[in-house]
Amino acid sequence: MTPLDADAEHLLRELAPQVLGAVIRRFRDFAASEDAVQEALLAAAVQWPEEGVPDNPRGWLIHVAARRMTDHLRAELARRRRETVVVMQVPADQQVAPAADPPSLAYLGSSFGAAGTGDGSEQDDTLILLFMCCHPALTSPSAIALTLRAVGGLTTAEIANAFLVPEATMAQRISRAKQRIRTSGVPFRMPTDAERAERLSAVLHVLYLIFSEGYTSSIGPNLQRSDLSTEAIRLTRAVHNLLPPGGEGAGEVAGLLALMLLTDARRSARTGPDGELIPLTEQDRTLWDRNAISEGVALITDTLSRGSIGAYQLQAAIAAVHDEAGRAEDTDWPQILALYGLLKRMSDNPMVTLNHAIAAAMVNGPPAGLELLRALDADERLAGHYRLDAVRAHLLEMAGDHQAAIAHYQAAAGRTTSIPERNYLTTQAARLAERE
Amino acid sequence: MLMMHTPRVGWKDAGIGTWPQEDLKAHISFMHRFNKELTDAGEFVDAQGLALPHEARVVRAKKGGGPEVTDGPFAEAKEFLAGFWIIDCESTERAYEIAARASAAPGKGGVPLNMPIEVRQVMGRPPEDL
Numbered sequence: 001m002t003p004l005d006a007d008a009e010h011l012l013r014e015l016a017p018q019v020l021g022a023v024i025r026r027f028r029d030f031a032a033s034e035d036a037v038q039e040a041l042l043a044a045a046v047q048w049p050e051e052g053v054p055d056n057p058r059g060w061l062i063h064v065a066a067r068r069m070t071d072h073l074r075a076e077l078a079r080r081r082r083e084t085v086v087v088m089q090v091p092a093d094q095q096v097a098p099a100a101d102p103p104s105l106a107y108l109g110s111s112f113g114a115a116g117t118g119d120g121s122e123q124d125d126t127l128i129l130l131f132m133c134c135h136p137a138l139t140s141p142s143a144i145a146l147t148l149r150a151v152g153g154l155t156t157a158e159i160a161n162a163f164l165v166p167e168a169t170m171a172q173r174i175s176r177a178k179q180r181i182r183t184s185g186v187p188f189r190m191p192t193d194a195e196r197a198e199r200l201s202a203v204l205h206v207l208y209l210i211f212s213e214g215y216t217s218s219i220g221p222n223l224q225r226s227d228l229s230t231e232a233i234r235l236t237r238a239v240h241n242l243l244p245p246g247g248e249g250a251g252e253v254a255g256l257l258a259l260m261l262l263t264d265a266r267r268s269a270r271t272g273p274d275g276e277l278i279p280l281t282e283q284d285r286t287l288w289d290r291n292a293i294s295e296g297v298a299l300i301t302d303t304l305s306r307g308s309i310g311a312y313q314l315q316a317a318i319a320a321v322h323d324e325a326g327r328a329e330d331t332d333w334p335q336i337l338a339l340y341g342l343l344k345r346m347s348d349n350p351m352v353t354l355n356h357a358i359a360a361a362m363v364n365g366p367p368a369g370l371e372l373l374r375a376l377d378a379d380e381r382l383a384g385h386y387r388l389d390a391v392r393a394h395l396l397e398m399a400g401d402h403q404a405a406i407a408h409y410q411a412a413a414g415r416t417t418s419i420p421e422r423n424y425l426t427t428q429a430a431r432l433a434e435r436e
Numbered sequence: 437m438l439m440m441h442t443p444r445v446g447w448k449d450a451g452i453g454t455w456p457q458e459d460l461k462a463h464i465s466f467m468h469r470f471n472k473e474l475t476d477a478g479e480f481v482d483a484q485g486l487a488l489p490h491e492a493r494v495v496r497a498k499k500g501g502g503p504e505v506t507d508g509p510f511a512e513a514k515e516f517l518a519g520f521w522i523i524d525c526e527s528t529e530r531a532y533e534i535a536a537r538a539s540a541a542p543g544k545g546g547v548p549l550n551m552p553i554e555v556r557q558v559m560g561r562p563p564e565d566l
Contacts, residue, residue, distance in 0.1 A: 273465075274461075274464055274465040274468040274469075275468050276461075276464060410453050413453070414488045414490065414491075415487075415491070417487055419485045422485075423460070423464045426452060426453060426460060427457055427460050427461065427464075429453060430453075430454075430455055430456055430457040430459075430460050431457045433454070433456075434456055434457060
Protein backbone atom coordinates (compact mmCIF):
# COMPACT_ATOMS: atom_id res chain seq x y z
CA MET A 1 0.00 0.00 0.00
CA THR A 2 1.38 3.40 -0.99
CA PRO A 3 1.43 5.77 1.97
CA LEU A 4 -0.46 9.02 1.80
CA ASP A 5 1.77 12.01 1.00
CA ALA A 6 2.09 14.78 3.57
CA ASP A 7 -0.24 17.21 1.74
CA ALA A 8 -3.03 14.65 1.46
CA GLU A 9 -2.54 13.61 5.06
CA HIS A 10 -2.78 17.24 6.16
CA LEU A 11 -5.92 17.69 4.07
CA LEU A 12 -7.53 14.59 5.58
CA ARG A 13 -6.87 15.73 9.12
CA GLU A 14 -8.26 19.17 8.38
CA LEU A 15 -11.39 17.79 6.75
CA ALA A 16 -12.05 15.14 9.43
CA PRO A 17 -14.00 17.38 11.87
CA GLN A 18 -15.89 19.11 9.03
CA VAL A 19 -16.98 15.79 7.57
CA LEU A 20 -17.97 14.50 10.99
CA GLY A 21 -19.95 17.67 11.64
CA ALA A 22 -21.86 17.28 8.37
CA VAL A 23 -22.64 13.62 9.09
CA ILE A 24 -23.79 14.27 12.67
CA ARG A 25 -25.97 17.10 11.40
CA ARG A 26 -27.79 14.66 9.10
CA PHE A 27 -27.87 11.53 11.25
CA ARG A 28 -27.62 12.97 14.78
CA ASP A 29 -26.05 9.83 16.25
CA PHE A 30 -22.60 11.02 17.38
CA ALA A 31 -21.10 7.60 18.12
CA ALA A 32 -22.19 5.93 14.88
CA SER A 33 -21.26 8.99 12.81
CA GLU A 34 -17.82 9.02 14.34
CA ASP A 35 -17.28 5.37 13.43
CA ALA A 36 -18.52 6.00 9.90
CA VAL A 37 -16.15 8.96 9.44
CA GLN A 38 -13.20 6.91 10.73
CA GLU A 39 -14.02 4.30 8.09
CA ALA A 40 -14.22 6.99 5.42
CA LEU A 41 -10.81 8.36 6.47
CA LEU A 42 -9.32 4.88 6.28
CA ALA A 43 -10.87 4.36 2.85
CA ALA A 44 -9.30 7.63 1.71
CA ALA A 45 -5.90 6.60 3.10
CA VAL A 46 -6.10 3.40 1.01
CA GLN A 47 -7.66 4.74 -2.19
CA TRP A 48 -6.24 8.24 -2.63
CA PRO A 49 -2.61 7.22 -3.09
CA GLU A 50 -3.71 4.82 -5.86
CA GLU A 51 -6.42 6.85 -7.54
CA GLY A 52 -5.37 10.39 -6.69
CA VAL A 53 -7.10 12.90 -4.44
CA PRO A 54 -10.68 13.47 -5.71
CA ASP A 55 -11.73 16.91 -7.01
CA ASN A 56 -14.01 17.47 -4.04
CA PRO A 57 -12.31 15.60 -1.20
CA ARG A 58 -14.76 16.82 1.42
CA GLY A 59 -17.75 15.70 -0.63
CA TRP A 60 -16.04 12.36 -1.29
CA LEU A 61 -15.49 11.73 2.43
CA ILE A 62 -19.03 12.78 3.36
CA HIS A 63 -20.42 10.53 0.65
CA VAL A 64 -18.43 7.49 1.82
CA ALA A 65 -19.25 8.16 5.50
CA ALA A 66 -22.94 8.58 4.67
CA ARG A 67 -22.94 5.27 2.80
CA ARG A 68 -21.47 3.62 5.90
CA MET A 69 -24.14 5.30 8.02
CA THR A 70 -26.83 4.01 5.67
CA ASP A 71 -25.53 0.47 6.06
CA HIS A 72 -25.39 0.95 9.79
CA LEU A 73 -28.95 2.30 9.96
CA ARG A 74 -30.32 -0.48 7.74
CA ALA A 75 -28.74 -3.06 10.04
CA GLU A 76 -30.10 -1.21 13.05
CA LEU A 77 -33.55 -1.08 11.48
CA ALA A 78 -33.50 -4.79 10.78
CA ARG A 79 -32.44 -5.49 14.34
CA ARG A 80 -35.24 -3.35 15.75
CA ARG A 81 -37.75 -5.01 13.45
CA ARG A 82 -36.74 -8.37 14.85
CA GLU A 83 -37.09 -6.98 18.38
CA THR A 84 -40.46 -5.45 17.52
CA VAL A 85 -41.69 -8.87 16.38
CA VAL A 86 -40.72 -10.24 19.78
CA VAL A 87 -42.43 -7.33 21.51
CA MET A 88 -45.60 -7.92 19.50
CA GLN A 89 -45.74 -11.46 20.83
CA VAL A 90 -45.85 -10.18 24.40
CA PRO A 91 -49.38 -9.29 25.56
CA ALA A 92 -49.80 -5.53 25.55
CA ASP A 93 -50.42 -5.26 29.28
CA GLN A 94 -47.04 -6.83 29.97
CA GLN A 95 -45.18 -4.27 27.91
CA VAL A 96 -43.48 -1.81 30.25
CA ALA A 97 -42.66 0.73 27.60
CA PRO A 98 -43.71 1.22 24.02
CA ALA A 99 -41.13 0.25 21.41
CA ALA A 100 -39.24 3.30 20.23
CA ASP A 101 -39.85 4.56 16.73
CA PRO A 102 -37.34 3.06 14.36
CA PRO A 103 -34.91 5.64 13.03
CA SER A 104 -36.30 7.22 9.94
CA LEU A 105 -34.74 6.37 6.62
CA ALA A 106 -35.79 9.76 5.40
CA TYR A 107 -32.28 11.08 6.05
CA LEU A 108 -30.82 8.56 3.71
CA GLY A 109 -32.29 10.15 0.65
CA SER A 110 -31.21 13.65 1.62
CA SER A 111 -28.57 15.06 -0.61
CA PHE A 112 -25.21 16.29 0.53
CA GLY A 113 -25.14 18.89 -2.21
CA ALA A 114 -24.43 21.56 0.35
CA ALA A 115 -20.95 20.15 0.79
CA GLY A 116 -18.32 22.82 0.36
CA THR A 117 -20.68 25.68 -0.40
CA GLY A 118 -18.36 27.88 1.60
CA ASP A 119 -21.09 29.35 3.77
CA GLY A 120 -18.87 28.96 6.80
CA SER A 121 -20.87 26.14 8.33
CA GLU A 122 -18.07 23.64 7.81
CA GLN A 123 -15.77 25.82 9.92
CA ASP A 124 -18.43 26.11 12.61
CA ASP A 125 -18.73 22.33 12.62
CA THR A 126 -15.11 22.01 13.71
CA LEU A 127 -15.77 24.31 16.65
CA ILE A 128 -19.05 22.62 17.60
CA LEU A 129 -17.25 19.28 17.61
CA LEU A 130 -14.53 20.62 19.86
CA PHE A 131 -17.14 21.94 22.26
CA MET A 132 -18.77 18.51 22.24
CA CYS A 133 -15.58 16.52 22.77
CA CYS A 134 -14.35 18.78 25.55
CA HIS A 135 -17.70 18.72 27.30
CA PRO A 136 -17.48 19.13 31.09
CA ALA A 137 -19.43 15.85 31.48
CA LEU A 138 -16.29 13.99 30.32
CA THR A 139 -13.17 13.30 32.38
CA SER A 140 -9.98 14.87 31.06
CA PRO A 141 -8.49 11.61 29.70
CA SER A 142 -11.76 10.85 27.87
CA ALA A 143 -12.02 14.36 26.48
CA ILE A 144 -8.41 14.24 25.30
CA ALA A 145 -8.86 10.89 23.56
CA LEU A 146 -12.11 11.90 21.91
CA THR A 147 -10.76 15.27 20.77
CA LEU A 148 -7.72 13.66 19.16
CA ARG A 149 -9.89 11.15 17.35
CA ALA A 150 -12.99 13.14 16.37
CA VAL A 151 -11.39 16.54 15.79
CA GLY A 152 -7.77 15.58 15.19
CA GLY A 153 -8.63 12.68 12.91
CA LEU A 154 -6.04 10.40 14.56
CA THR A 155 -6.71 6.68 14.59
CA THR A 156 -7.26 4.87 17.87
CA ALA A 157 -3.92 3.10 17.35
CA GLU A 158 -2.09 6.41 16.95
CA ILE A 159 -3.65 7.84 20.09
CA ALA A 160 -2.92 4.65 22.05
CA ASN A 161 0.66 4.82 20.88
CA ALA A 162 1.00 8.45 21.94
CA PHE A 163 -0.25 7.64 25.44
CA LEU A 164 1.65 4.34 25.70
CA VAL A 165 -1.43 2.23 26.36
CA PRO A 166 -2.68 -0.81 24.44
CA GLU A 167 -5.03 -0.05 21.58
CA ALA A 168 -7.89 -1.96 23.25
CA THR A 169 -7.59 0.24 26.33
CA MET A 170 -7.75 3.41 24.27
CA ALA A 171 -10.66 2.04 22.20
CA GLN A 172 -12.52 1.42 25.43
CA ARG A 173 -11.77 4.91 26.69
CA ILE A 174 -13.07 6.45 23.47
CA SER A 175 -16.15 4.27 23.50
CA ARG A 176 -16.93 5.27 27.09
CA ALA A 177 -16.53 8.92 26.12
CA LYS A 178 -18.96 8.52 23.23
CA GLN A 179 -21.40 6.73 25.46
CA ARG A 180 -21.15 9.59 27.91
CA ILE A 181 -21.94 12.12 25.23
CA ARG A 182 -24.93 10.08 24.14
CA THR A 183 -26.39 9.75 27.63
CA SER A 184 -25.72 13.36 28.59
CA GLY A 185 -27.77 14.40 25.54
CA VAL A 186 -25.35 17.16 24.44
CA PRO A 187 -26.93 18.67 21.36
CA PHE A 188 -24.89 19.24 18.20
CA ARG A 189 -24.97 23.00 18.19
CA MET A 190 -22.92 25.99 19.26
CA PRO A 191 -23.06 26.60 23.02
CA THR A 192 -25.35 29.50 23.92
CA ASP A 193 -23.74 32.84 24.77
CA ALA A 194 -24.26 32.14 28.47
CA GLU A 195 -22.43 28.78 28.28
CA ARG A 196 -19.77 29.91 25.92
CA ALA A 197 -17.05 31.27 28.20
CA GLU A 198 -17.06 28.21 30.44
CA ARG A 199 -17.14 25.79 27.52
CA LEU A 200 -14.34 27.57 25.70
CA SER A 201 -12.16 27.37 28.78
CA ALA A 202 -12.82 23.60 28.93
CA VAL A 203 -11.69 23.32 25.29
CA LEU A 204 -8.53 25.31 25.95
CA HIS A 205 -7.77 23.22 29.02
CA VAL A 206 -7.98 19.98 27.00
CA LEU A 207 -5.76 21.42 24.25
CA TYR A 208 -3.29 22.56 26.90
CA LEU A 209 -3.22 19.07 28.45
CA ILE A 210 -2.56 17.49 25.05
CA PHE A 211 0.32 19.90 24.52
CA SER A 212 1.88 19.30 27.94
CA GLU A 213 1.54 15.55 27.58
CA GLY A 214 3.60 15.82 24.42
CA TYR A 215 6.07 18.35 25.77
CA THR A 216 6.83 16.96 29.21
CA SER A 217 5.75 13.40 28.97
CA SER A 218 4.88 12.47 32.53
CA ILE A 219 5.59 8.77 32.16
CA GLY A 220 8.11 6.56 30.48
CA PRO A 221 11.70 6.83 29.36
CA ASN A 222 11.30 9.64 26.81
CA LEU A 223 10.97 13.24 27.75
CA GLN A 224 9.11 14.52 24.72
CA ARG A 225 6.48 13.03 22.47
CA SER A 226 6.46 15.78 19.94
CA ASP A 227 3.58 14.47 17.82
CA LEU A 228 1.11 15.35 20.57
CA SER A 229 2.55 18.86 20.91
CA THR A 230 2.37 19.39 17.18
CA GLU A 231 -1.22 18.17 17.12
CA ALA A 232 -2.18 20.44 20.02
CA ILE A 233 -0.67 23.43 18.22
CA ARG A 234 -2.51 22.51 15.01
CA LEU A 235 -5.86 22.28 16.81
CA THR A 236 -5.31 25.48 18.81
CA ARG A 237 -4.36 27.29 15.63
CA ALA A 238 -7.62 26.08 14.09
CA VAL A 239 -9.63 27.46 17.02
CA HIS A 240 -7.68 30.72 16.81
CA ASN A 241 -8.52 31.05 13.12
CA LEU A 242 -12.19 30.21 13.69
CA LEU A 243 -12.85 32.82 16.38
CA PRO A 244 -13.22 36.45 15.32
CA PRO A 245 -10.26 38.49 16.65
CA GLY A 246 -11.27 40.70 19.54
CA GLY A 247 -14.33 38.54 20.23
CA GLU A 248 -15.03 37.04 23.60
CA GLY A 249 -12.42 34.47 24.54
CA ALA A 250 -10.22 35.25 21.53
CA GLY A 251 -7.53 36.71 23.80
CA GLU A 252 -7.04 33.51 25.75
CA VAL A 253 -7.04 31.40 22.57
CA ALA A 254 -4.31 33.63 21.15
CA GLY A 255 -2.55 33.44 24.52
CA LEU A 256 -2.64 29.64 24.55
CA LEU A 257 -1.41 29.41 20.95
CA ALA A 258 1.42 31.84 21.75
CA LEU A 259 2.31 29.91 24.91
CA MET A 260 2.53 26.65 22.95
CA LEU A 261 4.63 28.19 20.17
CA LEU A 262 7.01 29.94 22.59
CA THR A 263 7.45 26.77 24.66
CA ASP A 264 7.73 24.39 21.74
CA ALA A 265 10.34 26.68 20.15
CA ARG A 266 12.84 25.42 22.76
CA ARG A 267 12.14 21.76 22.06
CA SER A 268 15.39 20.77 20.38
CA ALA A 269 17.48 22.56 23.02
CA ARG A 270 15.64 20.91 25.86
CA THR A 271 17.25 17.47 25.66
CA GLY A 272 20.83 16.37 25.16
CA PRO A 273 22.20 13.51 23.03
CA ASP A 274 21.42 10.92 25.72
CA GLY A 275 17.86 12.12 26.16
CA GLU A 276 18.87 14.04 29.27
CA LEU A 277 17.00 17.11 30.44
CA ILE A 278 18.72 20.48 29.93
CA PRO A 279 17.31 23.33 32.06
CA LEU A 280 16.43 26.68 30.52
CA THR A 281 19.51 28.44 31.86
CA GLU A 282 21.89 25.94 30.23
CA GLN A 283 20.18 25.50 26.89
CA ASP A 284 21.97 26.31 23.64
CA ARG A 285 19.76 29.20 22.61
CA THR A 286 20.94 29.08 19.00
CA LEU A 287 18.89 25.88 18.72
CA TRP A 288 15.66 27.70 19.55
CA ASP A 289 13.17 28.00 16.69
CA ARG A 290 13.28 31.69 15.76
CA ASN A 291 10.20 31.55 13.51
CA ALA A 292 8.05 30.03 16.25
CA ILE A 293 9.33 32.66 18.70
CA SER A 294 8.56 35.54 16.30
CA GLU A 295 5.07 34.20 15.68
CA GLY A 296 4.43 33.69 19.39
CA VAL A 297 5.75 37.12 20.36
CA ALA A 298 3.66 38.80 17.65
CA LEU A 299 0.53 36.96 18.81
CA ILE A 300 0.96 37.80 22.48
CA THR A 301 1.93 41.43 21.79
CA ASP A 302 -1.16 41.86 19.63
CA THR A 303 -3.58 40.31 22.12
CA LEU A 304 -2.16 42.19 25.12
CA SER A 305 -2.41 45.46 23.18
CA ARG A 306 -6.16 44.87 22.94
CA GLY A 307 -6.33 45.17 26.70
CA SER A 308 -7.27 41.57 27.18
CA ILE A 309 -5.74 39.57 30.04
CA GLY A 310 -5.93 35.97 31.18
CA ALA A 311 -3.88 33.13 32.62
CA TYR A 312 -2.70 31.76 29.25
CA GLN A 313 -1.77 35.23 28.06
CA LEU A 314 0.27 35.86 31.19
CA GLN A 315 2.08 32.54 30.85
CA ALA A 316 2.75 33.31 27.19
CA ALA A 317 4.10 36.73 28.17
CA ILE A 318 6.47 35.05 30.65
CA ALA A 319 7.59 32.55 28.00
CA ALA A 320 8.17 35.47 25.63
CA VAL A 321 10.42 37.25 28.15
CA HIS A 322 12.53 34.08 28.47
CA ASP A 323 12.66 33.55 24.71
CA GLU A 324 13.70 37.13 24.01
CA ALA A 325 16.81 36.88 26.19
CA GLY A 326 19.86 36.14 24.04
CA ARG A 327 21.68 34.69 27.07
CA ALA A 328 20.28 33.32 30.34
CA GLU A 329 21.90 36.19 32.26
CA ASP A 330 20.08 38.73 30.06
CA THR A 331 16.69 37.50 31.27
CA ASP A 332 14.46 40.32 32.47
CA TRP A 333 13.64 38.72 35.84
CA PRO A 334 11.89 41.79 37.36
CA GLN A 335 9.36 41.64 34.53
CA ILE A 336 8.88 37.89 35.02
CA LEU A 337 8.41 38.43 38.75
CA ALA A 338 5.73 41.05 38.08
CA LEU A 339 3.94 38.74 35.61
CA TYR A 340 3.96 35.83 38.09
CA GLY A 341 2.57 38.20 40.72
CA LEU A 342 -0.37 38.95 38.40
CA LEU A 343 -0.81 35.28 37.55
CA LYS A 344 -0.84 34.32 41.21
CA ARG A 345 -3.65 36.77 41.86
CA MET A 346 -5.66 35.20 39.02
CA SER A 347 -5.30 31.56 39.87
CA ASP A 348 -4.75 29.68 43.10
CA ASN A 349 -2.31 27.15 41.71
CA PRO A 350 0.67 25.91 43.75
CA MET A 351 2.72 25.41 40.56
CA VAL A 352 2.41 29.15 39.94
CA THR A 353 3.66 29.84 43.47
CA LEU A 354 6.67 27.58 42.81
CA ASN A 355 7.63 29.59 39.74
CA HIS A 356 6.90 32.84 41.52
CA ALA A 357 9.37 31.79 44.22
CA ILE A 358 12.10 31.18 41.61
CA ALA A 359 11.51 34.62 40.09
CA ALA A 360 11.54 36.22 43.54
CA ALA A 361 14.86 34.52 44.29
CA MET A 362 16.34 35.79 41.02
CA VAL A 363 15.27 39.38 41.74
CA ASN A 364 15.41 39.72 45.53
CA GLY A 365 17.77 36.90 46.49
CA PRO A 366 17.27 33.27 47.53
CA PRO A 367 15.88 34.00 51.05
CA ALA A 368 12.89 35.78 49.44
CA GLY A 369 12.20 32.73 47.30
CA LEU A 370 12.62 30.26 50.16
CA GLU A 371 10.23 32.34 52.24
CA LEU A 372 7.55 31.98 49.51
CA LEU A 373 8.13 28.20 49.40
CA ARG A 374 7.38 27.90 53.09
CA ALA A 375 3.77 28.83 52.33
CA LEU A 376 3.56 25.69 50.20
CA ASP A 377 4.64 23.25 52.91
CA ALA A 378 1.10 23.08 54.26
CA ASP A 379 -0.48 22.86 50.79
CA GLU A 380 -1.96 19.39 50.43
CA ARG A 381 -2.06 19.62 46.65
CA LEU A 382 1.74 19.59 46.64
CA ALA A 383 2.29 17.22 49.56
CA GLY A 384 5.10 14.86 48.60
CA HIS A 385 5.38 16.35 45.11
CA TYR A 386 8.94 16.28 43.83
CA ARG A 387 8.73 19.75 42.29
CA LEU A 388 8.64 21.44 45.69
CA ASP A 389 11.82 19.59 46.71
CA ALA A 390 13.46 20.31 43.37
CA VAL A 391 12.78 24.06 43.54
CA ARG A 392 13.81 24.24 47.20
CA ALA A 393 17.06 22.42 46.33
CA HIS A 394 17.73 24.93 43.57
CA LEU A 395 17.15 27.93 45.86
CA LEU A 396 19.20 26.40 48.70
CA GLU A 397 22.03 25.92 46.23
CA MET A 398 21.75 29.58 45.22
CA ALA A 399 21.88 30.47 48.92
CA GLY A 400 25.09 28.43 49.28
CA ASP A 401 23.62 25.78 51.58
CA HIS A 402 24.93 22.83 49.57
CA GLN A 403 24.31 20.08 52.12
CA ALA A 404 20.61 20.94 52.38
CA ALA A 405 20.41 21.36 48.59
CA ILE A 406 21.86 17.86 48.05
CA ALA A 407 19.30 16.37 50.45
CA HIS A 408 16.41 18.04 48.62
CA TYR A 409 17.73 17.13 45.15
CA GLN A 410 17.91 13.52 46.30
CA ALA A 411 14.44 13.65 47.86
CA ALA A 412 13.09 15.05 44.58
CA ALA A 413 14.92 12.34 42.59
CA GLY A 414 13.30 9.69 44.75
CA ARG A 415 9.82 11.05 44.09
CA THR A 416 9.65 11.95 40.42
CA THR A 417 8.05 9.40 38.10
CA SER A 418 10.01 10.55 35.07
CA ILE A 419 13.35 8.91 34.35
CA PRO A 420 14.93 11.94 32.62
CA GLU A 421 13.90 14.08 35.59
CA ARG A 422 15.30 11.55 38.03
CA ASN A 423 18.56 11.41 36.10
CA TYR A 424 18.75 15.20 36.07
CA LEU A 425 18.06 15.58 39.79
CA THR A 426 20.48 12.80 40.78
CA THR A 427 23.16 14.45 38.63
CA GLN A 428 22.55 17.81 40.31
CA ALA A 429 23.07 16.21 43.72
CA ALA A 430 26.26 14.53 42.50
CA ARG A 431 27.58 17.79 41.04
CA LEU A 432 27.14 19.58 44.37
CA ALA A 433 28.56 16.67 46.39
CA GLU A 434 31.78 16.92 44.35
CA ARG A 435 32.15 20.57 45.25
CA GLU A 436 31.86 19.90 48.96
CA MET B 437 11.69 -10.30 30.12
CA LEU B 438 14.88 -8.96 31.70
CA MET B 439 14.47 -7.79 35.27
CA MET B 440 17.12 -5.52 36.71
CA HIS B 441 17.70 -5.91 40.45
CA THR B 442 19.51 -3.40 42.62
CA PRO B 443 20.70 -3.80 46.21
CA ARG B 444 18.05 -2.52 48.52
CA VAL B 445 20.28 -0.99 51.18
CA GLY B 446 21.73 2.44 50.89
CA TRP B 447 20.48 3.92 47.65
CA LYS B 448 21.46 7.28 49.11
CA ASP B 449 24.42 6.19 51.22
CA ALA B 450 26.16 3.69 48.99
CA GLY B 451 24.07 3.56 45.82
CA ILE B 452 23.72 5.70 42.74
CA GLY B 453 23.13 8.79 44.89
CA THR B 454 26.82 8.83 45.86
CA TRP B 455 28.34 8.50 42.40
CA PRO B 456 30.40 11.32 40.93
CA GLN B 457 28.64 13.30 38.23
CA GLU B 458 30.79 11.90 35.40
CA ASP B 459 29.99 8.30 36.37
CA LEU B 460 26.28 9.10 36.51
CA LYS B 461 26.48 10.62 33.05
CA ALA B 462 28.30 7.57 31.71
CA HIS B 463 25.64 5.30 33.19
CA ILE B 464 22.71 7.32 31.78
CA SER B 465 24.41 7.52 28.42
CA PHE B 466 24.99 3.74 28.42
CA MET B 467 21.31 3.00 29.12
CA HIS B 468 20.24 5.40 26.39
CA ARG B 469 22.57 3.79 23.82
CA PHE B 470 21.63 0.29 24.95
CA ASN B 471 17.90 0.92 24.42
CA LYS B 472 18.58 2.54 21.08
CA GLU B 473 20.65 -0.43 19.90
CA LEU B 474 17.90 -2.86 20.93
CA THR B 475 15.37 -0.69 19.07
CA ASP B 476 17.54 -0.51 15.95
CA ALA B 477 18.02 -4.29 16.05
CA GLY B 478 14.25 -4.79 16.19
CA GLU B 479 14.53 -6.58 19.51
CA PHE B 480 13.03 -3.88 21.73
CA VAL B 481 9.45 -4.37 22.91
CA ASP B 482 9.26 -2.28 26.06
CA ALA B 483 11.45 -0.96 28.86
CA GLN B 484 10.40 0.82 32.02
CA GLY B 485 12.16 2.11 35.07
CA LEU B 486 10.27 1.82 38.34
CA ALA B 487 9.90 4.39 41.10
CA LEU B 488 12.03 3.79 44.18
CA PRO B 489 10.89 1.17 46.70
CA HIS B 490 10.06 3.65 49.47
CA GLU B 491 7.10 4.66 47.33
CA ALA B 492 6.01 1.02 46.96
CA ARG B 493 3.05 -0.50 48.75
CA VAL B 494 1.92 -4.10 49.07
CA VAL B 495 -1.79 -4.72 48.67
CA ARG B 496 -3.70 -7.77 49.86
CA ALA B 497 -7.41 -8.39 49.74
CA LYS B 498 -9.03 -7.87 53.11
CA LYS B 499 -11.37 -10.48 54.44
CA GLY B 500 -14.67 -9.63 52.84
CA GLY B 501 -13.03 -7.63 50.05
CA GLY B 502 -11.36 -4.26 49.73
CA PRO B 503 -7.64 -3.46 49.72
CA GLU B 504 -5.37 -3.79 52.71
CA VAL B 505 -2.34 -1.62 52.02
CA THR B 506 1.02 -2.00 53.74
CA ASP B 507 4.39 -0.40 53.05
CA GLY B 508 6.38 -2.47 50.67
CA PRO B 509 8.17 -4.16 49.12
CA PHE B 510 8.71 -7.18 51.28
CA ALA B 511 11.03 -6.15 54.08
CA GLU B 512 13.10 -9.34 53.91
CA ALA B 513 14.10 -8.74 50.26
CA LYS B 514 17.73 -7.68 49.88
CA GLU B 515 17.23 -6.39 46.37
CA PHE B 516 14.49 -4.51 44.63
CA LEU B 517 13.27 -4.45 41.06
CA ALA B 518 14.60 -1.23 39.56
CA GLY B 519 13.26 -1.70 36.06
CA PHE B 520 12.71 -4.15 33.25
CA TRP B 521 13.06 -4.74 29.53
CA ILE B 522 10.82 -6.87 27.39
CA ILE B 523 12.75 -8.00 24.36
CA ASP B 524 11.85 -10.13 21.39
CA CYS B 525 14.86 -12.11 20.20
CA GLU B 526 15.81 -15.26 18.30
CA SER B 527 17.10 -17.49 21.04
CA THR B 528 17.72 -17.93 24.74
CA GLU B 529 21.42 -17.42 24.05
CA ARG B 530 20.73 -14.04 22.52
CA ALA B 531 18.58 -13.06 25.52
CA TYR B 532 21.49 -14.01 27.83
CA GLU B 533 23.87 -11.95 25.71
CA ILE B 534 21.63 -8.89 25.99
CA ALA B 535 21.15 -9.45 29.73
CA ALA B 536 24.93 -9.64 30.20
CA ARG B 537 25.36 -6.27 28.47
CA ALA B 538 22.71 -4.71 30.74
CA SER B 539 24.40 -6.27 33.76
CA ALA B 540 27.72 -4.66 32.82
CA ALA B 541 26.29 -1.12 32.82
CA PRO B 542 29.03 1.19 34.13
CA GLY B 543 28.85 2.20 37.79
CA LYS B 544 31.06 4.19 40.14
CA GLY B 545 34.44 4.86 38.57
CA GLY B 546 33.19 3.28 35.33
CA VAL B 547 33.46 -0.20 36.89
CA PRO B 548 30.79 -2.58 35.51
CA LEU B 549 27.97 -2.95 38.04
CA ASN B 550 27.43 -6.65 37.40
CA MET B 551 23.82 -6.22 38.45
CA PRO B 552 21.84 -9.45 38.61
CA ILE B 553 19.49 -9.54 35.63
CA GLU B 554 16.73 -12.07 35.99
CA VAL B 555 15.75 -13.53 32.60
CA ARG B 556 12.23 -14.92 32.34
CA GLN B 557 10.30 -16.19 29.36
CA VAL B 558 6.97 -14.42 28.75
CA MET B 559 4.36 -17.16 28.45
CA GLY B 560 2.94 -17.74 24.98
CA ARG B 561 -0.36 -18.98 23.61
CA PRO B 562 -1.45 -22.56 24.13
CA PRO B 563 -0.73 -24.91 21.20
CA GLU B 564 -3.44 -25.17 18.53
CA ASP B 565 -4.50 -28.63 19.67
CA LEU B 566 -4.42 -28.86 23.39
